[in-house]
Amino acid sequence: MKLWPILVALVLLPLFSFSTARDTITVGNPLADGETLISSGQSFKLGFFSPHNSKNRYVGVWYNQISVQTVVWVANRQSPIADSNGTLSIAANGSLVITTQNSSIIWSTEATGLTKPIAKLLDTGNFVVQETAAGGIAWQSFDYPTDTLLPGMKFGANLTTGLNRRLTAWKSESDPAPSEYYAAMDVRGDPEIFLWAGTEKIWRTGPWDGLQFSGIPETTSYQGFEFSFVNNEEEIVYSFHILNRSIISRLVVNHSGVFQRSLWLEAAGIWNIFWYAPKDPCDDVSPCGRYGVCDPNNSPICNCMQGFTPKSPQNWELRDASDGCVRRTNLDCVNGTDGFATVSHAKLPDTTSCFLNLSMSLDQCRVMCLMNCSCTAYASANVSGGGSGIGCVMWVTELTDVRVYVEAGQDLYVRLAKADLASTTSSSHNKSNHAAIAIIISLSFLALLLACAGCYLCRKKKVRRAGPGMTTTSSFHNDQLNEESTHEHDLEMPLFDLGIMATATEGFSAANKLGEGGFGPVYKGILADGQEIAVKRLAKTSIQGLDEFKNEVILIAKLQHRNLVRLLGCCIQGEERMLVYEYMANKSLDVFLFDKSKSALLNWQTRYRIIEGIARGLLYLHQDSRFRIIHRDMKASNILLDQEMNPKISDFGMARIFGGDEAEVNTRRIVGTYGYMAPEYAMDGVFSVKSDVFSFGVLVLEIISGRKNRGVYVQSSHLNLLTHTWSLWNEEKSLQLVDEALDYSFPSNEVVKCIRIGLLCVQERPEDRPLMSSVVLMLGSNGASLPNPKQPGFAARRTPFETESSSSKQDSIMLNNMTVTVIEGR
Incomplete structure (x- = not known):
């Protein structure tokens, strides 16, 4: 038996395979399930695939040279094929068509009007329809993105055609159908990108400041990237390019509602998340309400702007700032006495309803704002040249979703009445007045303190005379808490009847038991008004006793913070000791x-x-x-x-x-x-x-x-x-x-x-x-x-x-x- 023909075949086989690899579909040469297109530079592959833990078949584009299959575009994301008999073809009119075994069309594109159309996978990952003789692109997948933005892709609106390219997340890792999460460019006012969950805005980039989106300050620190933002009569689009060809990066809206940039780490064989949003509480849309400023490095994170005060002080005490702030003093447009306070290092407020002029100076912007009685603030539209910048962004609505950074961001000039501007500057001739006011306040506080002490002593005597079981509120003293306590505090708080607790927890049934700790068992309950509660019941065998029970009542009733569990009341009846908390749906x-x-x-x-x-x-x-x-x-x-x-x-x-x-x-x-x-x-x-x-x-x-x-x-x-x-x-x-x-x-x-x-x-x-x-x-x-x-x-x-x-x-x-x-x- 001669071996040389076999050896020759083995040598030529890889060359033959390579030569037959194609990047194009023609009218008479469709793509069947099991076949793939590979771009000319070997960067991307197109074909039929099944997502993780799914048997459905889809046509998609993924990286060719990455070990982990990473799909960047899906054609029939809402119309999967149940078997492996699908075909992707191009019709004589230039329309792309996906058909099943019985020739049923499950996905197609519009006709292009080309005479000799072909469909070609480019090395950018773009799948295009064009004339055979390398004519202009008549249709492209980059205009209909799935969840991924690749280098060179345009994200945003074509103002001529009305097309607004947006990224829509998969429903899950195994289902590429569109979910409720998507990112889209809002072209109104000073354009910016919003991340949505259905009809709710959950994060925004802020407007483009000439270098980056003002809400993504990390952008300027990226090495090997180039970012572009175009805003003209034809289009408003964002894109990025990679200068270092060794970097593979993509921008994705994932199925959890997170906008993230990932980089491929070849040595580790993983996608590493380089950046993501929302990242902290201040990334949420307007957590501090109108005229509030969010600073994640402060506690609490919300404060009112200068010249403003909380609309609902009680809610702000409970760390709920969603009501925002209101002006201390109304603006004076008639006499021209208004001025501006600066919010430094700011992510500019929501700009969808603002006025934008890219050619005005900042001084002209200030003058125009003062002349407009509806103007609430202004800022520079472009800070790329340093200094105060150029262009004008002017708000004629209430300011929402403002946050500040340690070093990034830009200056926001907020319009205030003269009285609120003066309140921040202490001139020398006012110092004596301030000192006198301080003395008066101190003396008043001392008198109030003495009066409270007298009331406390009288009340203490009355409680002792009243005897046990006759009060409608619980009263503990901190000298009873434990052997280490040296201070005394009275506390009044709601008492729940034992019968109400038993009804709410269905007789403290085992089905309602949430868990048990050193204190005793914890039960879920529902009050008559439908409010869900958690009831912590002191066990007779508890290693934590009455001292710890009293200690918790004293302390937590006086504490209010968004990251502390809220105590609603307690139950003290006979030998029963219970604490009633807000119910936490996800337990511990x-x-x-x-x-x-x-x-x-x-x-x-x-x-x-x-x-x-x-x-x-x-x-x-x-x-x-x-x-x-x-x-x-x-x-x-x-x-x-x-x-x-x-x-x-x-x-x-x-x-x-x-x-x-x-x-x-x-x-x-x-x-x-x-x-x-x-x-x-x-x-x-x-x-x-x-x-x-x-x-x-x-x-x-x-x-x-x-x-x-x-x-x-x-x-x-x-x-x-x-x-x-x-x-x-x-x-x-x-x-x-x-x-x-x-x-x-x-x-x-x-x-x-x-x-x-x-x-x-x-x-x-x-x-x-x-x-x-x-x-x-x-x-x-x-x-x-x-x-x-x-x-x-x-x-x-x-x-x-x-x-x-x-x-x-x-x-x-x-x-x-x-x-x-x-x-x-x-």
Whole structure:
């Protein structure tokens, strides 16, 4: 048998295969399922495909040289084929047609009027219809995008044809049909891009400022990219180009309603999320309402602009700023006394109803605003040339959706009445008046304080004479809370009848039981008016007793923050002690985080929002509330999640009020949960705000990894999550910590930043750990200037609870999520 013919065939086969690879469909040569087109530069491939976990067949375009099939365009996204007998062809009139086995047309394009049409896949990923002799493009897939914007694609409106190209997310990973999430250019006023969920706007880019969209300040830091925005009589479009050919990048609206830019990492074989939005609470559309300013680095995040005051002060106290702000003083258009206050580093307000002139100077813009009685603010339309910029954006409506950045953004000039402008400047001749006013206010406050003290003493005597069971409100004193408390506070709050609680929970039925902790069982209930509640019932065998019950009532009733669970009232009847809370639909964080079947529901955006929310809640407790409060039992099971997965800190039974001059306290009664307690607290009984910071750091690492701070990690020497994380950090392998449930879909720079923050918070020495105010700022920064962490606590030695208990200690220790109480012997 001669081998040479076989060898020749083997050598020529690859060449023959390559030569037969095509990028074109002609009238007589359709594309059947199983065949593909490959662009001339081998960058893209077109053919029939089935999405993940689906048997349906679609015609799509995907990257040819990337190991993970990534579809960037789908033709028949609403009309799948159930089998593998579909065909894509081009008709003699230039119309593209997808047919099934029985020749039924399930998708087609309009006729083009070409005489000899062909359909060709270009190396940009664009699938076009044109004349055979390389004539002009009559139809192109770039005009009908799916969920992806590729380099060179135009996003926005053709004002001549009326075509507005937008990106619409898939319904799911297995269904490319259009979902409710889409991004589209709004060409009114000063054009900007909005992200929508159905009919609701959920995020916007802000207008183009000559360099970037004002709501995406990161754009100017991108290397290897070129961004373009065209606004003329023919079109208003945005596009990007890649200068570095080694970079593969795409812009996508995903099925979770997130706008994100991804870069392909060849070495890792993954798409890495480079940027995404919405990212923080200030990215939501107008979280602070009209004339409010959102700053994610502040707590609370919403403030009114200069010259404005909250429309609903009570709602603002509850951290609900959606009502916005109103003017202190009406504008004076007649006498011309109005002026302007500057909001620096701003994302400009919603510009869909504004006036735009690209040729005016900023001074001309100011004059025009003062001459128009309806004008509320103005700004430069283009700041690319430096200085004050050129062009004019002028608002004649109320200002909404304003946020500020640390360094980015631009100046916004808000029109104010003269009285509100004067209120911000303190001239020397007014200082004496201000001092006199301050003295009067101080004396009035002192008199009020004395009057309140007298009323308090009288009321206290009346309550004692009234006897038990005769009041309609609960009254506790902080000297009853625990042995460490030294202050007294009276509190009145709603009392619920035991019968109402029993009815609401259907007799505290097992079906309504949400869970159980050291305090006792928690039940879901529904009041007569339909309000859903959570009822925490003190168990007779509870390791937390009446002191903790009273402590929680005292503390949480006085606290109001969007990231703290809200106490609605309590029930005290006979031996029953219950706390009534707002109901949290998604229960606690640990339910999702440590359950592999549910952890996939926590994408990175949700996890990051949870981290930020916990940080802001702790900052409020430590710094912004009327008391300085140490929680002392921060853990995943004490972080509750509402319907939108927003975190709320709960369970204040172990919390402690600090005095104004107290920095730390030493206690003989150690409370908390194993794995979350700071070393100085667990070993020496010393706690401070830095104890909560340590617990927060553990939580951050648990949220990133999806694992508890307990057990052996990879190597037998790793006793816990902190040791494991510290090892990966030193080996520059931090991303190996990330929960597999995220499936590599996360921004690596942001994850590394959070790991660094987590390690900074769990450092062994309390003085090395940051305050929560610094943590909130770190979360809002790019992470480049953060300090390097030192060794975590418990990283190099076993904890005292991992050895046998000393006979000099009385222990009440329950591991996992149960609270620990240890009383040190003398």
